[in-house]
Each structure stands twice: as structure tokens, then as C-alpha cells.
Amino acid sequence: MNVVEISGVSKRFGSTTAVEGIELEIGEREFVSLIGPSGCGKSTLLRIIGDLIEPSGGKVVVNRKTARQARKDRDYGIVFQDPVLYDWRTVAKNVALPLEIARWPRQKRKVRVQKMLELVELTGFENHRPWQLSGGMQQRVSIARALSFDPALLLMDEPFGALDEMTRERLNMELLRIWAASGSTVVFVTHSISEAVFLSTQVVVMSPRPGRISEVVPIDLKQPRTATTREEPRFFELVTQVREALHLGHDLERAAPVITQQAEA
Amino acid sequence: MATMAAELPVEPRTEVIRRAAARVGTSILVLAALWGLWEGYRWLWIQEGWTWPFIVNDTTMPHLHDIFAALWAKASPGGVGPRLITVLVKGALFTAKEAAAGFAIGALGGFALGVLLAHFRLLQRGLLPWIVASQTVPILVVAPMVVVWANPKLPDSLKDWGAVALIAAFLTFFPVTVNTIRGLQSADRRALELMRSYAAGDWRILWKLRFPAALPYIFAALKISATASVVGALIGELPSSIPNGLGAQIINFSQYYTTQPRGLWATNVIAAALGISFFLIVLIAEKLVVRRAPENLV
Ligand SMILES: Nc1ncnc2c1ncn2[C@@H]1O[C@H](COP(=O)(O)OP(=O)(O)O)[C@@H](O)[C@H]1O
Ligand SMILES: [Mg+2]
Numbered sequence: 001m002n003v004v005e006i007s008g009v010s011k012r013f014g015s016t017t018a019v020e021g022i023e024l025e026i027g028e029r030e031f032v033s034l035i036g037p038s039g040c041g042k043s044t045l046l047r048i049i050g051d052l053i054e055p056s057g058g059k060v061v062v063n064r065k066t067a068r069q070a071r072k073d074r075d076y077g078i079v080f081q082d083p084v085l086y087d088w089r090t091v092a093k094n095v096a097l098p099l100e101i102a103r104w105p106r107q108k109r110k111v112r113v114q115k116m117l118e119l120v121e122l123t124g125f126e127n128h129r130p131w132q133l134s135g136g137m138q139q140r141v142s143i144a145r146a147l148s149f150d151p152a153l154l155l156m157d158e159p160f161g162a163l164d165e166m167t168r169e170r171l172n173m174e175l176l177r178i179w180a181a182s183g184s185t186v187v188f189v190t191h192s193i194s195e196a197v198f199l200s201t202q203v204v205v206m207s208p209r210p211g212r213i214s215e216v217v218p219i220d221l222k223q224p225r226t227a228t229t230r231e232e233p234r235f236f237e238l239v240t241q242v243r244e245a246l247h248l249g250h251d252l253e254r255a256a257p258v259i260t261q262q263a264e265a
Numbered sequence: 266m267a268t269m270a271a272e273l274p275v276e277p278r279t280e281v282i283r284r285a286a287a288r289v290g291t292s293i294l295v296l297a298a299l300w301g302l303w304e305g306y307r308w309l310w311i312q313e314g315w316t317w318p319f320i321v322n323d324t325t326m327p328h329l330h331d332i333f334a335a336l337w338a339k340a341s342p343g344g345v346g347p348r349l350i351t352v353l354v355k356g357a358l359f360t361a362k363e364a365a366a367g368f369a370i371g372a373l374g375g376f377a378l379g380v381l382l383a384h385f386r387l388l389q390r391g392l393l394p395w396i397v398a399s400q401t402v403p404i405l406v407v408a409p410m411v412v413v414w415a416n417p418k419l420p421d422s423l424k425d426w427g428a429v430a431l432i433a434a435f436l437t438f439f440p441v442t443v444n445t446i447r448g449l450q451s452a453d454r455r456a457l458e459l460m461r462s463y464a465a466g467d468w469r470i471l472w473k474l475r476f477p478a479a480l481p482y483i484f485a486a487l488k489i490s491a492t493a494s495v496v497g498a499l500i501g502e503l504p505s506s507i508p509n510g511l512g513a514q515i516i517n518f519s520q521y522y523t524t525q526p527r528g529l530w531a532t533n534v535i536a537a538a539l540g541i542s543f544f545l546i547v548l549i550a551e552k553l554v555v556r557r558a559p560e561n562l563v
Contacts, residue, residue, distance in 0.1 A: 074463060
């Protein structure tokens with residue numbers, strides 16, 4: 001069964017067309033990355049799936065419901081590039097926020113928060129304030145918060161984009177572990193080709209003006225991914241394949257310069 | 266992960282105490298400097314006989330120690346009865362009651378109005394100009410009218426001072442309303458989107474996100490309002506001939522200003538102290554309530 005089914009979706013902002021003719025199916029427990037140059041509509045597509053904005057046309061079905069109903073049923077956990085934590089709440093209280101909104105009883109909340117902090121390896125930091133944590137730790141709190149109510153679908157918009165390379169690679173490993181443990185489906189926006197290949201079961205390559213899906217690259221690296229996955233020949237083949245797909249999208253579009261990972265970092 | 270704890274900024278108790286001591290020290294230095302400036306200015310102007318911008322003498326600028334001595338002296342010229350400071354503090358407490366009640370009414374009312382106007386944009390566009398206009402009304406003219414209008418409606422326990430509290434409230438609510446609107450609308454856009462993804466209703470978004478986000482703005486307004494409520498209470502007392510407050514003392518001592526300037530100056534000192542205490546109380550409340558990253562504090 002598919003968790004997400006998108007057909008013929010488009011979104012216009014005034015006269016600009018952000019995305020157009022989007023067809024995409026995401027199966028249960030998949031890890032799907034959206035990759036493409038800035039402005040190609042990755043965030044827009046993610047936000048349409050999460051019902052943060054409405055599409056101008058087309059249809060989005062999530063867990064056999066409309067996106068709106070899925071949001072009302074709390075099927076989405078969202079993580080942005082910035083952690084967006086509340087300064088006035090402790091780490092534990094930040095993670096508990098969605099549970100408070102969902103009116104979980106206090107005791108159940110406490111147990112759950114403890115479990116989530118364990119999952120992101122932040123046990124012992126319950127009573128810290130967000131600003132007392134490093135950027136990577138803050139992002140882990142925000143992941144714990146997003147997963148606290150066990151959403152079917154985790155939507156992540158460049159969650160590690162603001163972090164340094166080393167922190168990023170460590171969090172990549174952690175995210176895979178969390179993904180395996182939580183059993184949710186992930187849609188992950190990134191600028192980094194290697195990150196997309198390393199994490200995903202499928203990489204969706206997008207091209208700009210108007211934002212379209214130019215290719216879907218299945219990633220057949222074996223699970224679970226480890227530190228040595230990045231050194232496998234197959235990994236490099238897939239990175240090359242995604243890179244070429246990206247350039248193809250560009251050549252079709254002509255004028256735009258070739259993007260590299262560095263330029264976006 | 267355990268090693269990460271070591272990276273966190275830890276603040277030892279001694280550091281906190283050292284910082285507090287430095288602060289007290291600075292305050293004392295500033296006070297001493299102001300004292301020196303006053304006395305130095307006075308001395309220089311008298312010495313040189315300068316008359317611009319005004320003539321300096323014991324009436325226009327008495328010695329500061331004379332003012333404090335006057336506070337300690339008996340209130341009436343005959344040297345009998347209570348000390349001046351006793352009389353003034355009694356008045357100040359009465360005025361403080363009016364100001365505190367006015368502050369509470371104004372702050373709560375101003376906040377409620379702010380929440381309402383932030384929520385209903387249309388109402389905001391229609392009503393805000395009138396609220397602004399209300400603040401241009403000369404309070405000295407309106408104050409006696411308010412007393413006359415409100416007194417008959419007030420129960421005995423609230424008579425007179427209740428009316429003055431309303432005038433203080435009138436000067437208090439405006440900054441609170443304006444900053445509440447701004448503060449509620451200052452919530453991070455993505456934080457609002459997260460709330461949306463948790464399927465949170467308007468009411469919960471207000472209490473769990475918008476209100477805490479607005480707190481620094483609200484406290485900025487409360488600090489202004491704290492002193493404004495004292496001024497409002499004093500002004501309210503002046504034209505309404507309420508005998509118990511500091512306002513009556515101001516009127517009393519201004520009649521004798523040319524012969525006994527120290528009385529008015531002493532009243533001035535007490536009124537200022539009242540305003541400063543109100544401000545400090547709000548400041549302390551802010552320190553207790555508003556928790557922000559150090560870089561986000563104003
Ligand atoms: N709220 C908005 N209003 C107007 N234009 C928008 C808005 N959001 C996105 N866009 C436009 O839509 C296009 C795609 O944006 P976005 O989805 O953010 O791209 P990406 O995330 O891939 O960088 C861009 O041209 C952007 O300017
Ligand atoms: Mg984006």
C-alpha cells in the first residue's frame with residue numbers, strides 16, 4: 001500500500017509556477033529524498049504533502065485520506081532546517097509539545113518523552129534549555145519532537161543543511177537508525193547528492209522552472225547502511241547516476257549553470 | 266554523548282554572586298556621580314553667577330543633603346507632629362494603591378484588547394486609530410470628569426481612589442495593547458506551521474505559542490506602563506482634591522515652594538522612588554517569567 005499518492009499536482013504563486021505535473025507514489029517504510037537546485041520546488045512539494053499549503057491543481061492522497069484529513073489525524077512529523085525549538089521550554093517540554101496538543105495524559109507523556117530522548121541519545125538533557133545545546137543536538141530534539149506522536153510520515157526539509165559535515169554524517173547514521181526503529185516513512189529534502197544516495201531507498205530528482213520531477217532513481221544499496229556504504233563502488237555509481245540526472249534536468253532547461261554540492265552547502 | 270555535557274556553559278554560583286556585586290557597585294558609582302554632578306553644577310553656577318538657563322540658588326537647586334534632611338525633619342513648621350518622610354510615605358502608599366489597581370486594570374484590559382485586535386484584523390483596522398486618538402486626550406482635563414462620573418457608581422470602599430485608579434488604567438493600557446498585538450504576531454512562521462501539523466486549534470496556538478512569544482514585548486510595555494500608572498495616579502489626584510495621596514502633598518508644597526522649596530523637592534524624591542519601585546517590580550517579574558536564549562534577550 002502506498003503512503004503517499006500524488007497525481008497531476010501543480011502549485012502557482014501568482015504568476016510563478018513553483019511545481020507542475022507532479023506524479024509520485026511513496027510506499028510504506030520508504031525513505032525518499034527530493035533533490036534539485038534551489039527554487040525547483042522541493043519545499044513546495046513537501047509542504048503540499050504536509051497540507052501546509054494547498055496545491056493549485058491535482059490530487060494528494062495520504063494513507064488513503066486527503067492531505068488535510070491526514071494532517072488533522074496527526075499523520076505528519078515535520079522537521080525544518082532550523083530546529084524551531086521554544087526557548088521558554090526545556091528540552092523535555094519541547095518534545096512533549098505535540099503530545100500536550102494531542103491531550104495525552106501527563107504520565108503517558110513523560111514516559112514517551114523519555115523514550116524519544118533515548119532514541120535520539122539525549123538522555124540527561126531533559127532539563128536543559130534549547131540554547132544550551134549545540135546545533136546538532138538541537139536538531140535531534142526537533143526530530144524527537146516530530147516523532148513523539150508516532151506519525152506515519154516524517155517530512156524533513158533540509159534538516160541537516162545548517163550543520164557541519166561531520167555532525168551531518170553522524171546524524172545521517174542516527175536518522176537511519178531512528179527510521180529503522182520507528183517504522184515511519186520519510187520524505188527528505190536535501191541539496192547533497194551523496195546524502196540523498198546514502199540515506200534513501202529512492203531519490204527523486206527535480207528540475208526547475210517550472211519545478212518537475214525529471215527522474216526517480218531507485219537506490220539498491222543493501223540495508224542497513226553503514227559507514228562503509230559510502231566506500232562501495234555501487235554507491236559511487238548511484239551518485240554518478242543522480243548527478244547526471246540533475247545535469248540532464250538542467251540541460252533541458254539550458255541557461256542555468258551546473259550546480260554542485262559545494263555551491264549549495 | 267556524556268562528553269557533550271562538558272561543553273555546555275555552566276555558571277558557578279560564585280560567578281553569579283560576583284556579577285550581582287558588580288552591578289550593585291556600578292549603581293552606587295552612578296548615584297555618586299549624579300550627586301557630584303548636581304553639587305558641582307550648583308557650585309559652578311553660583312560661583313560664576315551664571316543665569317542661563319536659570320538662576321541657581323537654594324530654591325531652584327537645593328543641596329541634595331538638605332532635601333534628605335528635610336525628609337527627616339518634622340513636617341509642620343512648628344517642629345511638632347510626624348516627620349515629613351512619614352507623611353510622604355503614607356501619601357505614597359495611598360497613591361501606590363491607586364496606581365497598582367490602575368496598573369492591574371490597565372494591563373489586563375490592555376492585554377485582552379490586544380488579543381482581541383490581534384485576532385480580528387478587521388476590528389484592528391477600525392478600532393486602533395481611535396485607541397491611539399484616546400491617548401491624545403488631555404488627561405488633566407478629563408481626570409475631574411472621570412471622578413465626577415465614576416464616583417456615584419462606585420461602592421464606598423472604592424470611592425475617590427477607585428476613580429483615580431481608572432485614570433491610571435487609562436495611561437497604562439495603551440502600550441500593553443500595542444505591544445500585545447505586535448508580540449502575538451511575532452511568533453515564528455515555521456513554529457506556526459508546526460502547530461498546524463499538530464492539528465492545534467486557535468486557542469491552543471494562542472496559549473502555547475503566540476502568548477509566550479509575545480511575553481518579551483508585553484513586558485517591554487509593562488515597564489513603560491508601570492511608571493505611567495504612577496504618573497496617572499498623581500495626575501488623577503491633582504484636580505479631584507483627594508487629600509490622602511502624594512498629589513495632595515504636591516499641591517500643598519507647591520504653594521510654599523518659594524519660601525520652603527525643600528518640601529516640594531522631598532515630595533519629588535518620594536514620587537520618583539515610587540515610580541522606580543513599580544518599574545523594578547515589573548523588571549523582577551520579567552526576569553522570573555521570561556526565559557529566552559541570552560542572545561534573544563533585549
Ligand atoms: N510563499 C511563496 N510565495 C511566492 N513564491 C513562492 C512561495 N514559496 C515558494 N515560492 C516560489 O516557488 C519556487 C519554488 O520554491 P521552493 O519550493 O522553496 O524551492 P526549493 O525548496 O526547491 O528551493 C521558487 O521560485 C519560489 O520563489
Ligand atoms: Mg527549500
